Amino acid sequence: MTEINVSHSEPVFSISSAAKLLNISVHTLRMYEKEGLIVPFKKESKQRSYSKSDLDRLNCIRNAINESKISINGIKTIYSLIPCWQVVNCPEENRKKCEGYNGHGKPCWTYNHPGTVCENKNCRECEVYNNFSECGKVKELIKSI
């Protein structure tokens, strides 16, 4: 990983500075998290922190809500269509017991994944979570499979 990428994914912003930079309230950030749109880094003390990449992701989400007029539940449903099983190479056997594969309306990273290849993964660091925060990228992925 290059220096640039490290700083990009390094959680360095507190919730209040993230909110300030995004021009939204602290509560809104926690709301997005509760809805499963974002997975901020958490210290042992349970305090959240946000990377530059988190801010980019949040800008996409804000854009979807405010410009594209897609509701939060709409965004969740769109995320739930990401073919995560392709991205992480999830074996057929695992899929049967995976809520992300079988569920509807919620992104895979909002579930636990017992007995799957994702079991011990940290979703915050997963390609599925990181690469497809933009709706456009979801379609590109579907095209590529």
Added chain:
Amino acid sequence: MTEINVSHSEPVFSISSAAKLLNISVHTLRMYEKEGLIVPFKKESKQRSYSKSDLDRLNCIRNAINESKISINGIKTIYSLIPCWQVVNCPEENRKKCEGYNGHGKPCWTYNHPGTVCENKNCRECEVYNNFSECGKVKELIKSI
């Protein structure tokens, strides 16, 4: 096609009886059409008529809006993720010039498709339009490719 399917896809309901059956207003039906969620049959006189299958589709849409809280633009975006190119076997060459393939946020059946395999198709009769009115089915299709 069996007798049952004929009656199922036969446009027999006027806009007002469709509205009554769905318990919504006539204008709402026209609004859904303007947004590209539905493609009702039209007589030469420009009057709309609706089949039982149209009503089923509309029930799905109503459910997405009222129960799942997905906004109309959200539904449009979800429809736009249907891999239509797979369903209709759209040749690589055609895809480059197809707005449905390259566009974002609008279902393929809201575009014209000059120079593609869909050029002379009536979208109302297309598998892409007919089979995936439910969000759940969209995910099933993505899984199958």
Added chain:
DNA sequence: GAAAGTTGATATTTATAAATACCAACAACA
């Protein structure tokens, strides 16, 4: 050819999603 229904278009209402405000308890950091 009169009544009933439909068209598209605009103007208005309503229902509610998204965001804000406020809270007491706890954590971080000078």
Added chain:
DNA sequence: TGTTGTTGGTATTTATAAATATCAACTTTC
């Protein structure tokens, strides 16, 4: 150790998407 910020709640406000109401011109139907 006092100040500043964070936590997870609930209660409230606001912005607006979705639906309704009206309209005159046009079809259909009997």
